[in-house]
Amino acid sequence: MGRIYLGALAGAALCLIQAAPSKAGDVHVEPVTTYVAANIRTWIEDPLIIEELKKQNVLHAGLSQTEIDSLDATWRAEFASDDHPLIDAIVGNPLSTFLKGKQIASGGVITEIFVIDAKGLSVGESEISSDYWQGDELKWQKTYLAGSSTLFVDAAEKDESTQMLQSQASLTITDPKTGQPIGAITVGINLDAL
Template sequence: MSRSRSVAMAIALGVGLLPGLSQANEFKPQIEALLDSGVRPWLSDPVLIDAIKAQNADHADITQSEIDALDQQWRAEADAGSGPLLDSVMDNDLSAFLVEKKQGLDGTASEIFVMDDVGLNVGQSDITSDYWQGDEAKWQQTYQAGPDATFIDDVEFDDSAEAFLSQASITIVDPETGAPIGAITIGLNVEKLF
């Protein structure tokens, strides 16, 4: 995106110059349509469901102090670009699946990551800055809100992506029971939704 287009978009979002951009995220209808057509159809794929269930079983008795330690380990490994925890997630089957799904969204998605029932990442298309999402709205307003929950966050300018992004999150349910088992977040470039 050109610098002038970025500036024009920022001004339009900030002062409501574009029609229909008076609220924090006027792209919700387009985002919901994309979620319905491009994401929800694969949320019951066995690769995704099995990975979440396995991690939920592994973390059945995890404590908050253990979660905090894993998150600190992840942050250090993310800064270094490698490490046993980061590599175990980035090299798993679910992460490969999410990379493929991100590519299938033709540049609309900046990242996709899946969280377990305590908010820890299970798989992801790109390295996230933290491993634990349980203290954030993306997990709290989906997994904790129940099986039909969707949370679409505000649009923000991402300096590293040089784009206006919104994160959309959905509760993931066990297709056999209908019970929530985790959540997914997709970072979306709203400019690609026009």
């Protein structure tokens, strides 16, 4: 009986040791969540964000997946080119200017911000992203599709170009009048600056 007990105890200890790395990888979630609560939730229902989301949701309401894929392909081609009217229309709009101001005001904690519509397409960006459609990514699927007040903190990753350890925090944006989800926002957080 003693051997069985020791074997079970050793097995349990091995399970705990194997589980520890995944817990260590999530250490950033609590400070990111705290930062979001104190610094981002206060402005994600700004009238500019809400109005721009509503306008683009109406504009994109009838888009098929084929049309979304075509827009995304256009964005990706423009991203690698000197001619980029679609990108310019997004990053040059008032919402993108507003988001850039929020990024600058963060003093280096925020690395990027983008607002995503009900189809998963960018509405405004503080930095140019490499793709237009976010609907195939967890940042949209685990927020907009999950419902009101949802926060998704992604894994921490080291940015190869900046050597900065960062994570993306994504939140559902709801219409303050109806409480219904109308889009999402993703904010890149410099974990070294928290």
